[in-house]
Amino acid sequence: MADTPEFDVRVADALIAAEIAAARDFYGEDANGATALLPILHALQARFGCVPAEAVPLVAEGLNVSRADVRGVLSFYHDFREAPAARHVLKLCRAEACQARGCERVAAHLASAHGLRPGQTRDELTLENVYCLGNCTLGPAALLDERLLANLDESAVDALILGLKESGS
Amino acid sequence: MKPDKLARMANDIAHNLAALGDAAPAAIAEHLRHFWTPRMRKELLQLIQAGGASLEPTVVEAARAL
């Protein structure tokens, strides 16, 4: 994952305007209101690595909703972060199918051997929980940035982290 | 009341009723009777008698009906 640029009001405004225009295009007058909000938040996060507090009034102004409206939505969805994550994000599936295949052991190993607990960052890697990646026969599964991983176990995790460290240094 | 103020008030009325055309003087007179105190009307007449140069012709005409 590339380094994300500093927040820039003009870039943000352009992203917001583009998503609003796209929503208008498709939904016509039904797009009045917050229709473009999720696409906007996704676009901002894709661009800046997070949806920073400075973006909230811009989004509210663009959509003509309140800042509170935006904050409410932003905080509802687990995908959105208000501060940038590390260079890499590992989302480890903790749902039942992966439980049945040993994901709890992998999580425990990440904590004990690598000091990584869900929500924590270490060595340019942020660990998060996720509940189902649709790879339920090949678990434990995880998403490293946008790459789906399968059949994780302790040694696979060790190799993965080592690889990230090497590519990062 | 100061003459210039009185004249301005009367002219304002005349300007706003000008759209009535020929009916304007009568309407101005009615307005003055309706809303102005006798002293103000009297002073307007005095102003006209004193020359009334600053007054609209329709005001002067209206004053005849007062």
Next chain:
Amino acid sequence: MPLPKVIDYGTPLRESADTVTLTIDGRAVRVPKGTAILAAARSHGIEIPKLCATDMVEAFGSCRLCLVEIEGRRGTPASCTTPAEDGMVVHTQTARLAALRRGVMELYISDHPLDCLTCSANGDCELQDMAGAVGLREVRYGQDGRKHRTEAKDESNPYFTFDSSKCIVCSRCVRACAEVQGTFALTITGRGLESKVSTGSFDFLSSECVSCGACVQACPTATLNEKSVIEHGTPTGATITTCAYCGVGCSFRAETQGGQLVRMVPYKRGQANEGHSCVKGRFAYGYATHPDRITRPMIRARISDPWREVSWDEAFAHAASEFRRIQAQYGREAVGGITSSRCTNEETFLVQKLVRAVFGNNNVDNCARVCHSPTGYGLKQTFGTSAGTQDFKSVAQADVILLIGANPTDAHPVFASRMKRRLREGARLIVADPRRIDLVRSPHIQAAHHLALKPGTNVALINALAHVVVSEGLVREDYVRERCDLASFEAWARFIADPRHAPEASADITGVPAGELRAAARLYATARNAAIYYGLGVTEHSQGSTMVMGMANLAMATGNVGRVGVGVNPLRGQNNVQGACDMGSFPHEFSGYRHVSDDATREVFEQLWGVALAREPGLRIPNMVDEAQSGHFKGLYIQGEDIAQSDPDTQNVIAGLSAMECVVVQDLFLNETAKYAHVFLPGASFLEKDGTFTNAERRISRVRKVIAPLAGLADWEVTLGLAAALGYPMQYAHPSEIMDEIARATPSFAGVSYARLDELGSIQWPCNAAAPTGTPIMHVERFVRGKGRFMLTGYVPTEERTGERFPLLLTTGRILSQYNVGTQTARTPNTRWHDEDLLEIHPFDAEQRGINDGDRVLLRSRAGATSLRAQISERVQPGVVYTTFHHARSGVNVVTTDYSDWATNCPEYKVTAVQVTRTAAPSDWQRENAARADFLRRIERELPEGAG
């Protein structure tokens, strides 16, 4: 009065001609179609437990206490979200439901502090009530589970606290902010157990919250609670009364504990506000007991003397002897009175009666002179009566709203909330205003058109709108033929069809692009229901009256008068502008808008009052000021108005006041005018007296005494004292008797009495034999004057022009938290939101002048100069500056001129040519005024404390 319980139906009651009949707990229940089971049950006395439901907002279905069983249906649906249907058989009390409700309450209490006994909502808490109602005896989860984090209470709002540890996340506050107020300042952040009510900001004060109180009102626990309740405890008594701020006239429950007012709660059955309020009415009542209140009468011989406290009798006697002396010396016409739009109908009626019957002239005027006098004139000329056509509720059926020169979200917030609700439902809005007011674009509101005209060009704008209607065949000809004076219509149509009124021709004058204007005209003219709402941006111009008539013409031509959802509606500035005008406060007419020259009317009053009455019109306020300077006018009784601050061209007003020999000021405070007064009579706030106010929709509502008058007398009693000292005793034991006299003498009030008001809650005049319960919508079958009359409305540019010396146009307005000249609100914590007037200036104009945001600037016109801080803003267009006039120290009226409406002399506040420059210091006037203020307000206390 003990605290009566206000029924909460849980979900909004519906209005529908269709009804459904169902059985609830064995009882047959009939309700309008669309009513939820919860409200259907409650309206028949069956109470179903509930927490997230309240009838102020739509059903939400989150608390799961109001579950019921319906025969033939699976499960236990929530009664709040399930509409009543014909033939349903509903059970609200079964063993299964009892267990579920107890289970839900057990969960609630497992996440709630157990501090009922020390909680400020103890005894006034729905959570507590429901725990009792469902018979919760035990919380088996214990108290050691995860709970809402006990963060610090948010006490940033001056009036209420937010304690999230007590929150049950029912979202009532969030929904009230959205649905009732329309601000959307609240949300839930997070989800699941982490769900938390939040402003989405650091705290309430820094958020989008406008402190209307709807959230506090909606909160079923102590989470959102008035600081006054926390301080004083739960109220024990309540009195229904009417707000004394703007012309919306909200009804409130003034809740008390002993003699102490604890809180003002908007009254759900109040028809003007239906349970809603704003930051002023709900919270800013502290001025009533502010230490600045003057509670003893005072007199002085010269304004350079200190005030001397005297007894009421001495004050009355002194004032009376001065008025009699002046009349003897300078003539009967040398004295007059000013009634107050802040005072009750009964009080204004008495003051005009005193002037007409006791002074023996018609020199009585009212502050409506400087706000809505053109409304009175214009609507009388066209429709036949000097009042708006609709009730507020009517806006809920408007499809297009044309808003001209009004800023309701700031100046009439509770009505604005109704309007916004309708706009969110899909009605279209056209805003005609030089400034980009909030309604042009604010969360969830977007005007279809903003006609950002140049100040002073209203009539050119309305003529162009009318031109489009006439020239594009959009006239509702059947309506005009049937309802209007055809000859006047034809003359008008010919006049307005002239190409000089075409949008293309007037674009240069108004600055509004022709295409935009044509689109707006079509939108208005082709709507099923189109309604005009307007404010002082219409009236306070040299052509204020012309503009009112122009709007009336447009409404008639498009058939938009005489039914729900349409009309021409002034948004009145003060609580009782309408009433003060109705009561005969103007120098040319008696109550009910009857000219003083009308012999029959005069005879009625001469009979009643036992004196001969003058048949010639008297002086208007600006004329009084002029005549004082000319030496013809020497004595003035001013009840509750501060003309030295509120009227234009302050230095001219002060010159007039200074030229008088006896100025009697009756007010709560030593206001600016009192600095030039000789007699000061302490006034009483609306909390201290009985009476009635009439709001902008002609609704007469009771004002009821909540606390005893601080000065011992209510305002009406003071006028009685003065009248008696003048040798004309008036005999009224109670204001209701004054209203009886008004009803006897005024056909449009013939059916009004306090008994009837108590019975109906409020009454919209006309109320008489023809309309025994009042008249929500006027001109329904015919206009009051018979046929609607079209008036020719030629555009006459104001003489106030910009030029080299004064290149900018100043226009003025109000802000939400403050009210008029700040007499009341500036003495409350509302100053937290707005503690000084700021001059809004466009970035272009600011840059040209080297002005930065926050710089102190000198604002100069040909009338005078003042200084204030600049706020750079694109709300104003280039060439236009804007400010509010709430704070005495800014003295904006030093700058405004004495130009006025041609027909009514309503001042042209909204257009003043000015220059703005950076400055470091206050203006000369500000310095002098400040230097003299203390001197002119000295009080020499002679009476011991407690006497008088």
Next chain:
Amino acid sequence: MSAPRVYVPADAAALSVGADAVAAAIAAAAQARGIEIQLVRTGTRGMLWLEPLVEVDTADGRVGYGPVNPADVASLFDAGFPDAGAHPLGLGRIDALPWMARQQRLSFERVGVIDPLSLVDYRAHGGLAGLQHARDTGADAVLQQIIDSGLRGRGGAGFPAGIKWRTVAQAPGPRKYIVCNADEGDSGTFADRMLIEGDPFALIEGMAIAGLAVGADRGVVYLRSEYPQAIAVLRRALALARADGLLGAHFDIDLRVGAGAYICGEETSLLESLEGRRGQVRAKPPLPAHHGLFGRPTVVNNVLTLTAVPWILRHGGKAYADFGCGRSRGSMPVQLAGNVRHGGLFECAFGITLRELVVDIGGGTASGRPLRAVQVGGPLGAYFPESLLDTPLDYEAMAAAGGLLGHAGIVVFDDSVDMAAQARFAFEFCALESCGKCTPCRIGSTRGAETLAKVSRGIAPEANLKVVEDLCTVMTDASLCALGGLTALPVMSAIRHFREDFGP
């Protein structure tokens, strides 16, 4: 004759075990050896234990090799690849494999077979015939076919699709919407993902037919953000469909990506999310069919429901109804997941038993340890002990056994599972994903987890299990939606069938 076609899946599951590397190795080896091949990236056949599964065309049909590692590629070529030569990884004809032969692949007939982004392939394999038929016969006929087919919502609730469509068709209004719920969040399910990645035009066609049937000119797919590959494939498919004229002013589809909220798989919450709000559940009534997206009449159907539609239109509602049993008609794409030897996608007619699926087809546990429990229908589905494995898989039978079919995901656990932990996880998952609107779910889920933790610590286990039971009744009867309402299923089924695990 054109170069032989070599098929390598680009499905996310295949990619997760290295399909891209295998494809690259094949391309490189072919080039090195001067062999011309057409490398076709497909969806997956659903035999995920065989991924990466490489197929080639032969005179007999397609034969496969798998699982293939990049290291195996050289030996494949040595054995004559792409001509079908003998190789240890050789599987023979794919269609003849028992796993494939036992299925009734209706919705998944093209998945793993065609290039998902080739409209030519799609048409060549029967694609768009259903839409053509719909256009030829008109809306009323389409509605009748769907009603005749007995198709029920495959998202879990099992509401008859034809009835829903007819309601929307009859609702007045100038604009209507077709919303596809692709927020497949249940653990153990991946059929929607596989279908979108393997045959996206089938979804587009199904939505277009729905639009035609109810008079909607706009459709929306709400696809979860956890499926980046599916998002990419569908985005490209939509662009291709637009370029082809399949989508356009007459009917167009917007792709909206979720943002990490399981609850948005609940249809009203999904609508809220589409409207740009917090994904909080709406109370019903009004039903989305009357008052759905932006207040317009709206069909909300799951991916599998909509992708069943082209087949139904092509072959007739009656033909579809001939599959299945009782009131569960047609086929169901079952997903075998968790600790199972042969996991994957298995589409078959309703009526097959859990045992057949898990033991015969799935081959028992992957660990080889005894099977202890299966959870059917995702995190809100019941846990079944071995003794209940003869329950047939259909809506009614599953309900009768105290569970639900849901999205037909089956997660297998071996005997190392701690069922008390699973029950607690059910509450924890509900707590994590609760929208926070209704009290039973918002507070109850956390209290449930806390109380079960007390049980596991030996704190008044009997009394606390009674508390949990009462709580489950409250959550079942009083919750606003299925998240809170069904959490009792995994919890109570675990307690009922595995009581021995609940204690210190």
